[in-house]
Amino acid sequence: MxxxxxxxxxxxxxxxxxxxxxxxxxxxxxxxxxxxxxxxxxxxxxxxxxxxxxxxxxxxxxxxxxxxxxxxxxxxxxxxxxxxxxxxxxxxxxxxxxxxxxxxxxxxxxxxxxxxRWRIGDGTQIRIFNDNWLPHECDGKIISPPSIIPRNATVFALIDSGSCWWNSQLIDESFLPFETQKIKDIPLCAIA
Incomplete structure (x- = not known):
């Protein structure tokens, strides 16, 4: 079986x-x-x-x-x-x-x-619009249409490399408010 x-x-x-x-x-x-x-x-x-x-x-x-x-x-x-x-x-x-x-x-x-669900890590392998990476009860995929961010971009594009934290301005401009909050609530580890 x-x-x-x-x-x-x-x-x-x-x-x-x-x-x-x-x-x-x-x-x-x-x-x-x-x-x-x-x-x-x-x-x-x-x-x-x-x-x-x-x-x-x-x-x-x-x-x-x-x-x-x-x-x-x-x-x-x-x-x-x-x-x-x-x-x-x-x-x-x-x-x-x-x-x-x-x-x-x-x-x-x-x-x-x-x-x-993907664990973020450095975000280089997770496709923003195709993979399940959002936490909680939703299906885990982004439903916002791609606007500023290309369809094949990875989550790495949403991370500010200087601070190793989410790029808040880019996220606010690119996603629906409820998705923005879910993304910002995901903790990030320091990128080596």
Missing amino acids: SCFKLPIGLCNDIEKLIQKFGGYKEEIDEKFIGKIGRLCKPKAQGGLGFQDLCKFNDAMLAKRFWQLVTNTDSLLYKVFKSKYFPNGNISYAKPNSGSFAWRSVLRARKVISIGA
Whole structure:
């Protein structure tokens, strides 16, 4: 489950087998226990703790993707990098005609991108208008249209190199007020 994206039909079949393994018939399920949604609730909420296998499969693939992002010394990372993204980053790799394992792991990129946020650091790798880097409950992307700042600029352009702090004037002129406040609230470390 952590290497390949399982087809939805297979996940549904396995879930049905899990229901049968519990010794429940469909009529009894509907009357006393409920459908699979109720069976998948955590035990603390009155369910039986069964997993939604499609979501579990996505989570396991996302874990594998995250291991590739964070553990660049692993053999798996080195093999995938040399074959599928030799000149770039796994986050921007193209889902070309690779192995089924590679395409499965790349599908999990979407799961990671929903919740992942960049940490600013020096800001040289974070694209202002394309990457998730704003904190809090929003999706993390800038929604202000590019005006003064080019579309492909990095967050480094927003940092005053003299003070190692945000360039307040540029930020105020370039972004919506709520984004301006969120940007200025992000702490920066000293750039070496």
